[in-house]
Amino acid sequence: xxxxxxxxRRTAALQLWPHEGGEEIARERRExxxxxLPTPQxxxxxxxxxxxxxxxxxxxxxxxxxDRFRRAALGxxxxxxxxxxxxxDEFPHARAYDPDGEFGTEAFRRFHAILAEAGxxxxxxxxxxxxxxxxDPGATERRDLDPxxxxxxxxxxxxxxxxxxxxxxxxxxxxxxxxxxxxxxxxLEEAAARIDGARAAFDRLDLPTPAxxxxxxxxxxxxxxxxxxxxxxxxxxxxxxxxxxxHRTPVWQGEAVYLPSYAPLYGTAAEATAGIExxxxxxxxxxxxxxxxxxxxxxxxxxxLRRLCAALQGRVAAWDDFLAAVAASR
Numbered sequence: 001x002x003x004x005x006x007x008x009r010r011t012a013a014l015q016l017w018p019h020e021g022g023e024e025i026a027r028e029r030r031e032x033x034x035x036x037l038p039t040p041q042x043x044x045x046x047x048x049x050x051x052x053x054x055x056x057x058x059x060x061x062x063x064x065x066x067d068r069f070r071r072a073a074l075g076x077x078x079x080x081x082x083x084x085x086x087x088x089d090e091f092p093h094a095r096a097y098d099p100d101g102e103f104g105t106e107a108f109r110r111f112h113a114i115l116a117e118a119g120x121x122x123x124x125x126x127x128x129x130x131x132x133x134x135x136d137p138g139a140t141e142r143r144d145l146d147p148x149x150x151x152x153x154x155x156x157x158x159x160x161x162x163x164x165x166x167x168x169x170x171x172x173x174x175x176x177x178x179x180x181x182x183x184x185x186x187x188l189e190e191a192a193a194r195i196d197g198a199r200a201a202f203d204r205l206d207l208p209t210p211a212x213x214x215x216x217x218x219x220x221x222x223x224x225x226x227x228x229x230x231x232x233x234x235x236x237x238x239x240x241x242x243x244x245x246x247h248r249t250p251v252w253q254g255e256a257v258y259l260p261s262y263a264p265l266y267g268t269a270a271e272a273t274a275g276i277e278x279x280x281x282x283x284x285x286x287x288x289x290x291x292x293x294x295x296x297x298x299x300x301x302x303x304x305l306r307r308l309c310a311a312l313q314g315r316v317a318a319w320d321d322f323l324a325a326v327a328a329s330r
Contacts, residue, residue, distance in 0.1 A: 001299055007036070009030055009253045010154075010252040010328075011250075011252045012069075013328065013329060014252065014287075014326065015032065015286075016158065016327040017328060018072065018277050018325070019073075019077060031065040031068050031238075032065075032248065032251065033062075033066075033248030033251065034251050035245075036281050037224060037247065037249070038221035038224070038243065038245050039244065039245020039246070040245075041307055041320050042244070043245065044241065044242060044246070045242065047241055047245055047246040048241040048242040048246075049240050049245060051238060051262070058262040058263065058281045059228075059264075059275070059278065060267060061246070061248075062186060062248045062262065063279060066286055067284045070286070072168065075174075077202065078285060079283040079317040080138060080279055081280055081314055082190035082285060082288045082291075082316075083285060083286065083317035083322075084265075084276055084288045084290050084312055084316045085123070085226060085288065085289045085316075085317055086115075086121065086122035086123070086290045086292065086312070086316060087134055087235060087261065087290065087291045087292070088111075088123070088125065088294055089125045089163070089166065089291065089292070090124070090126065090127065090296075091108055091124055091153070092104075092108075092145065093108065094127075094131070094134040094170045096130055097130050097143065097147060099149060101174030103295050103298075107149050107153070111267040111294040111302060112161075113303055114305055117158040118310070118312070119313075120309055120328055121160060121162070121317075121320075122319070123161070123163065123164050123211060123319050124156065124161050124162070124163055124164070125163075125164045125166035125213035125235075126171035126202065126209070127165075127166045127167055127169055127170050127198070128144065128145060128168065128198050128201035129143065129145075129168055129169035129214075130142060130143055130145075130170075131144045131169045131170060133171075134169070134170045134171045136171075136172075136226060136304055137174060137175055139171065142169045142171070142191070150205060152250060153205070153207055157206075157207055158243065159214075160318075162211070162319035162320070163207055163209045164233070164235060165199055165202070165212050165214055166214075166304055167181070167182040167195075167214070167215040167300060168195075168198040170215045172215075172216065173185055180212075180215075180218065181215065181218035181219065182194075182214075182215040182216070183215070183219040183220065185312075189269075191223050191226060192226050195226070196230075198205070201207065206237065208252070209231070210231060210232045210323055211233040211234070212230070212231040212233070213235045214234075214236065216262075217236055218240065218243055220241070221243055224254070226246070227256065228255040229294075231256055232327075233250075233322075233326065234257070234258050235260065235261070235289075236258065237265060237266050237291060238262060240260050244260075247260060248263070249287075249289055250287050256278075259289050260289070261289040261290065263275075265289060265290045265291065265316055266289075267291075267303060268297070269273060269297055269304040269305045269308040270308075272285045275288075275290075276290070278293060280315055281317075287317070
């Protein structure tokens with residue numbers, strides 16, 4: 001039997017944390033899906049197509065095999081409530097050039113208050129600048145964070161919210177919706193300078209960003225190592241599949257943990273509620289990455305968000321605990 005490689009060994013430790021799995025790690029390693037990133041072409045194109053058509057997805061191709069791995073390694077100790085990891089995109093909102101507008105600070109504070117009242121920990125994707133028009137590659141005008149946004153971020157940090165860097169200004173470099181990305185096409189030096197400059201802006205505010213949340217969930221596969229050198233966790237989403245391939249989650253890839261989020265946990269609060277309740281019904285105690293876009297939840301005045309908060313009671317993990325598991329499994 002081939003030796004367990006570093007990604008497989010560390011992924012096993014992360015999936016089993018805080019338990020240890022012993023000899024079962026080697027026997028069951030194929031359930032981990034710790035394949036190398038990126039998936040070769042044309043396979044990742046086929047994976048993206050299968051995902052779009054509903055033939056490749058979270059519950060069947062991530063949750064079920066990872067649950068088999070955990071039960072083989074831990075026996076009865078494997079069962080339990082899901083460990084949901086809630087990620088929220090984004091603040092300031094990409095449409096918040098006017099901070100007093102529909103997607104401004106006051107609306108976000110209402111969103112946060114619902115999660116805070118329910119005791120739901122989360123990671124917030126943040127940017128140091130706001131583009132005047134984030135969907136126009138030619139719209140280079142942008143503004144810095146205003147005092148109200150800075151004060152909000154500092155208060156969130158005091159309340160235990162974790163942060164992920166969401167690029168510099170979330171402005172796409174490509175006009176086509178299929179290729180929206182702040183990073184795709186940049187050379188490594190230019191991409192690194194953009195990331196380092198954005199992160200430094202938050203370092204000056206004493207706001208740590210241990211995770212990276214790619215704008216539009218897209219970056220070039222060749223850029224992954226520079227992200228992994230800088231962040232403990234690199235996130236992704238459905239759009240990442242075409243560029244990186246479909247991967248089980250979370251999974252160690254090189255120097256960081258890759259944490260893509262897929263439907264139904266990536267979507268509206270209503271969709272995430274249905275997904276997390278199915279996990280709970282099967283007692284699958286997995287890391288379950290949920291991604292919400294707070295702007296999407298404005299449509300029903302956060303009614304579905306409140307239902308999700310109720311469904312997450314006893315089924316949500318603190319990001320500090322997940323980062324501790326990442327550090328322990330390294």
